[in-house]
Amino acid sequence: MRWWCSAQAGAWDWTWQAYPGVWLFVGLMAGGYVWLGRSPVGRGSRRHTASFLSGLALLWVALDWPVGALGAGYLASVHMLQYLLIALLAPALLLLGVPAAAYARLDGSPVARPLRLVTHPLVALAMFSFVLYYTHIPGVVDEWMASQVGSFGIDMLWLVAGLVFWWPVVVPVPERPRFPPGLKMGYLFLATVLNTIPYAFLTFGELPFYGIYELAPPVSGISTRQDQQIAGLLMKMGGGVILWTAITILFFRWFQREEVA
Numbered sequence: 001m002r003w004w005c006s007a008q009a010g011a012w013d014w015t016w017q018a019y020p021g022v023w024l025f026v027g028l029m030a031g032g033y034v035w036l037g038r039s040p041v042g043r044g045s046r047r048h049t050a051s052f053l054s055g056l057a058l059l060w061v062a063l064d065w066p067v068g069a070l071g072a073g074y075l076a077s078v079h080m081l082q083y084l085l086i087a088l089l090a091p092a093l094l095l096l097g098v099p100a101a102a103y104a105r106l107d108g109s110p111v112a113r114p115l116r117l118v119t120h121p122l123v124a125l126a127m128f129s130f131v132l133y134y135t136h137i138p139g140v141v142d143e144w145m146a147s148q149v150g151s152f153g154i155d156m157l158w159l160v161a162g163l164v165f166w167w168p169v170v171v172p173v174p175e176r177p178r179f180p181p182g183l184k185m186g187y188l189f190l191a192t193v194l195n196t197i198p199y200a201f202l203t204f205g206e207l208p209f210y211g212i213y214e215l216a217p218p219v220s221g222i223s224t225r226q227d228q229q230i231a232g233l234l235m236k237m238g239g240g241v242i243l244w245t246a247i248t249i250l251f252f253r254w255f256q257r258e259e260v261a
Contacts, residue, residue: 022063029056036102044099052097058090063155072151075220076202076213080231084238086155087132091162092246095170103173116174119167121187129194131161136198138209145212165191169246181254185247192243195235202232 033052037043061067062085071079106112117123134140135154144150168176169184179187201209208214208224222230 022060022068025063026056026060029059033097036098040101044097044102048097048099050097051093055090055093055097058085058093059159062086062090070219073145073212074216076210076224076228077230077234079213080234081238082155083135083158084234084242087128087158087162087165088239088242091159092166092170095163095166098171100172103171106173112174118164119171119174121168121176121179121183124164124168125187125191125194128161128165128191131157132195133198136202138211142211169250181250185250188243188247188250192240195239199232199236202235203229204232 030053033056037049062071062082067078067082067085071082106115118127135144135157141154144154168179169187205225205228208228210228213227214224220227
């Protein structure tokens with residue numbers, strides 16, 4: 001979400017500012033989880049609750065002041081941090097926070113067939129990659145980030161794409177016998193390869209690509225190009241750490257199951 005911030009005489013105003021829209025959005029998600037927990041199928045363990053609340057907290061950090069304000073139109077590197085939190089970290093934790101019994105209710109429901117299609121690994125990876133590339137095109141960023149609605153749209157695209165991306169890895173419904181842990185690890189590895197293009201685009205570009213950040217009031221001692229390079233490195237290294245951590249967890253869980261069998 002883009003939340004307008006005050007800049008006096010070209011300098012950043014570091015006064016703490018509350019963003020009601022962020023609090024409302026996070027509050028609605030928290031309220032929905034509480035409502036789900038009141039039903040027998042939605043009542044999860046402490047682990048489920050901790051996971052969901054962790055994901056919600058990451059969303060709050062990414063959208064509220066100061067991260068949300070800086071990423072909205074001041075620093076491309078902070079905008080990339082928002083991407084990592086909203087598209088990669090928070091969705092996985094939110095999905096892990098929903099009990100399996102609640103997911104099981106989706107089987108046989110009207111959404112079961114479209115859900116199976118949208119969360120097919122190939123479709124999910126293609127959708128996630130498209131959103132990744134599209135929302136980092138200079139013209140798209142400069143146009144969308146110029147308004148609150150456009151910036152909100154980018155944040156929501158990231159969140160939805162992240163939920164779709166992690167669904168076939170994290171959620172047990174629909175069942176995919178032909179998508180075992182080995183293929184899940186390959187799926188995540190492929191995602192690390194696909195982010196190489198925007199990483200190279202941002203890191204090795206000779207000129208700043210985003211007008212919104214190039215023309216923003218200075219808030220740090222780094223140049224616009226250096227800020228853009230940091231954004232590219234964050235995409236590659238930060239995204240790699242998240243995805244390789246997930247791959248490692250899958251591998252050890254798979255190894256343990258094979259030993260027991």
